[in-house]
Amino acid sequence: MNVATRALWNPIVAKEYRTRMRTWRSPLAITIYIVLLGGIGWAVFAALTVSATGFGQGPGSLGQMLFTFLILFQVALLAFITPALTAGAISGERERQTLDLLFVTPIAPFSIIWGKLLASMSFIALLLMISVPIFSLVFLFGGIELDQVISAFLVTAVTAMTLGFIGVAFSTVLRRTLAATVASYGAAFVLLAGTLLWGTLFPTEVDASVTTQSAPPAITLISPVIPLLTIATNLPVTGYGVRYKNVNNSGPAILNSSGGGQQYCMASPNGGVMCQSTTSTTPGFFQTNSVTAIPSGLFKGWQYWQANVVMQLMISLAALLFSALMLPPVRRFHLRRRRAPAPQAE
Amino acid sequence: MIAVEDLTKIYGNRAALDRVSFEVPEREIFGFVGPNGAGKTTTLRILAALLEPTAGRAFIDGSDVTRDREKVHTRIGYMPDFFGVYDQLTVGEYLDFYAACYRQPKQRRRKIVDDLLALVGMTERKNQQVDSLSRGLKQRVCLARALVHDPAVLLLDEPASGLDPRARVELREILRELQGMGKTIIISSHILPELTELCSMIGIIDHGRMRATGPVHEVIARLSSGRRLHIRVLDEKDAALEILAPLPAIRHVEAVNGTIEAEYDGDERTASDILLALTQAGIRVSSFAPVDGGLEDAFMKATSEEVG
Incomplete structure (x- = not known):
């Protein structure tokens, strides 16, 4: 077995699989996951088909709407499940007093972390796989292409992975599983909702007379919500994360969209800005040719989901490196200067 | 085989170990005696390369525990003063897991596990869940775990703690057998009569300082x-x-x-x-x-x- 294989596949993975699947918790978690996801799918489907006024755009739009609800709900579910899976990965070993026993084996600390992550992420992958039949229902209605499903699942998987890596990082640093779990859920909230809140509180400020579109601050793209919305609806987000200054109150300002068509922005009664494009069918979104490309900023020209995946992978990598540096019992570096007084016992 | 030179470990303003020195020749059983908090566990953790000393050096079979950690880990079997068991694993799976961690080939692991279970007298418990075992049996499994890679040195931290008299006698017999197999053993304990019978060398530590060390009869003669x-x-x-x-x-x-x-x-x-x-x-x-x-x-x- 070469070094790479040894690092990627180690006894910890096999042991984790074995112990995880022998408890009642795993089948229960899978069952609850499927029931909730299926339940929300059924509820949305029922609501949309019964309400004639709520949706009347044909089966394609119905499929699109169902997919949107399902994929966002799936991310929310994984945000609850992943920290629970990973926050006890290292601290649990510490509490069980088995961590020292692993440290005296030739297994490298990085391999311990990797083994834990691989086992947890495999369970997440299992959840994603068993949700595929539910998601395949949207193809009955149309409006969603296979590449959209793949992109959405990629964003979802990377989000779960990021939350998993963050969970393991907290589990490495914090000695207690409870503390690590609380910190991991806090991080999940910040990742999913906090970054969106940032876009609301500190939006990109743009002069209304500027004739190009603007994107929300790059930090808001860490959250998978906007990328998933753009994937599901195939429409870029407007009216979020951008504040227009010097808006003409007497009439709408005409902005040229990057992909053609026209966008109108005007002051709304609540003091904000409302934008509408000539081709838009849904308020808050407008249709262009390069519909989901980021119009400005750090990731200009990228798809929203691409920017999201890259940023989350960077966060995951940082969390992984941090965990690998902090885990060894005898570190090669010291955060604080070592004291070296002359030893004198009492 | 084991050499400790002026080992010092300081936590805050307290010296857990203060220039502790001793040597253990090959195939000897060294009893490490001292009251609670004397520094026994700290010394053993440093020898197991799990803790970095503030000063001083320690060698296992010529390898510096702070510099050649990987080599030291292949030479030692460490048994801490707690069990460290996993739920949901049988005795056989538990030992197989650690044998795999020590990179024993899969085809050899079954024999290793069977041999070790025979050594500690637990062959019939192979398929029992580790967590359901009594304290004495868990202690035996932990000893077997420390032996999965056939180490030359065993570091045993309070192995007889909490065991009933029968289990202690059985543990003593197993340790004698291990000594006969050529292992060098450091055993920390506060159960003195047992150490007198079992150990050939002894070190008495108190308040982080080694008070006396040497062959058992010499230490007794010197201090009586x-x-x-x-x-x-x-x-x-x-x-x-x-x-x-x-x-x-x-x-x-x-x-x-x-x-x-x-x-x-x-x-x-x-x-x-x-x-x-x-x-x-x-x-x-x-x-x-x-x-x-x-x-x-x-x-x-x-x-x-x-x-x-």
Whole structure:
């Protein structure tokens, strides 16, 4: 077995699989996951088909709407499940007093972390796989292409992975599983909702007379919500994360969209800005040719989901490196200067 | 085989270890004795390369524990003072997991597990969940776990703690067998009679300082407060005490539960002179037995005062 294989596949993975699947918790978690996801799918489907006024755009739009609800709900579910899976990965070993026993084996600390992550992420992958039949229902209605499903699942998987890596990082640093779990859920909230809140509180400020579109601050793209919305609806987000200054109150300002068509922005009664494009069918979104490309900023020209995946992978990598540096019992570096007084016992 | 040189570990302003030094030759069983908090576990954790010393050095089979950690880990079997077991794993799976961690080939692992279970007398428990075992049986599994890679050195931290007398005797037998297999063993304990029987060398540590170290009989001889005699006489106990008390070799004499206990300075010739004095005075002696002060006495002496 070469070094790479040894690092990627180690006894910890096999042991984790074995112990995880022998408890009642795993089948229960899978069952609850499927029931909730299926339940929300059924509820949305029922609501949309019964309400004639709520949706009347044909089966394609119905499929699109169902997919949107399902994929966002799936991310929310994984945000609850992943920290629970990973926050006890290292601290649990510490509490069980088995961590020292692993440290005296030739297994490298990085391999311990990797083994834990691989086992947890495999369970997440299992959840994603068993949700595929539910998601395949949207193809009955149309409006969603296979590449959209793949992109959405990629964003979802990377989000779960990021939350998993963050969970393991907290589990490495914090000695207690409870503390690590609380910190991991806090991080999940910040990742999913906090970054969106940032876009609301500190939006990109743009002069209304500027004739190009603007994107929300790059930090808001860490959250998978906007990328998933753009994937599901195939429409870029407007009216979020951008504040227009010097808006003409007497009439709408005409902005040229990057992909053609026209966008109108005007002051709304609540003091904000409302934008509408000539081709838009849904308020808050407008249709262009390069519909989901980021119009400005750090990731200009990228798809929203691409920017999201890259940023989350960077966060995951940082969390992984941090965990690998902090885990060894005898570190090669010291955060604080070592004291070296002359030893004198009492 | 094991060499510790001026090992020091400081936590905050407290020295957990203060220039501790000792050596353990190959195939010896070294008893590490000391009260709770004396520094036994700290020393063993440093030897297991799980803790970095503030100063000093330690070597296992020539490898520096702070520099050659990987090599040290292949040479030692470490058994901490807790069990460290996983739920949901059987005894066989538990040992197989650690054998895999020590990179034992899959085809060899089954034999390793079977051999170790036979060594610790748990073959019939192979398919039992580790978590459901009694304390004594868990301790045996943990000892087997420390042996999965056939280490040359065993570091055992309080292995007999919490075990019933039968389990202790069985553990002692297993350790003797391991010594016969060529293992060098450091065993920390506060159960002194067991160490006296089991260990060939001993180190007494207190407040982070090594108070005495060396072969067991030498340490006992060095630290014992004097030789003792247990004497039984027929009827004339008071007369015997009157005869013994003035003798120049006698340091202290008293009657305890029908037996005269005398502490004296000297050797076996002195003891025979004391017996001669009693018999010449007409005292009828029914029993005359020199008593070894023992490890307990040495330990109390070592931990109650500074030893040079």
